[in-house]
Amino acid sequence: MPIFNKILEVQTNEGINIHSITPEVEAVISSTPIQNGQVLVFSRHTTTALAINENEERLLQDIKVYLRKLAPESDKYLHNDLHLRENIPADEPMNAHSHLMAMTLSTSEVIPIIDGKLALGTYQSILFFELDGPRKRTVFCQVFGE
Template sequence: MMNKQIKMIIKIKTHKRREIIDITDLVRENIKIRDGILFLFIPHTTTAITINEYEPNLIEDFYNLFERIMPTDYPYKHNLIDNNADAHLLASLFGHSIFIPVENNDLQLGTWQRVLFLEFDGPRERKIIIKHL
């Protein structure tokens, strides 16, 4: 029997230029399959999604990493167009999609793993596409 694929779009608002938001509970609330795989895709070129721990010191380390590898005040060529080159570059490094296994209507994440939405050019309203496979 073939499983029916379900596609959903959820929206979130960001409040800072660079922001890390734990969206694990939001993703869990939108599980529509008992067993399978969730595919999450971010349709924006200045945001990313990843899985990691959401611990305050680690989050601060992430922000420090962002600034070290992509300083906001560097003279990027793309900034001549719209002043957000660092956001595009960071998003490409972290990536725009993840897969998560689902069993018994729950995400199969490790003990400390959380789904993190990375905003690099906010504040904005953003979309997350969730596909149930």
């Protein structure tokens, strides 16, 4: 079974932001001969995540509010006691809340490919969540099948 790998880059903004990477993943699939199989989409960072959901602006705002309620930035977190941690870079942010938000989501999604296209539902998009931006992020895509 042939396997094709590609790294996508996503430049993010400050705080929580959500990007539809569906067009980029579709382009990866189109660049391969795979007609039927799967694509693995994997976030390569501990303060980012992936989900499949609707890319609708008001829903995206609701998601941000929901995530901030789950892990408020203002709460006390042991991870943020930087002076108690070893080998911490000088620019290390206090971002425990971002790690916790990422854990409530997922680091990867596997989506079927049928006839060379993503088998997403009508309102489904592949959403990339930046939880600790701004940063340059990478997403690993692996397309496999026949």
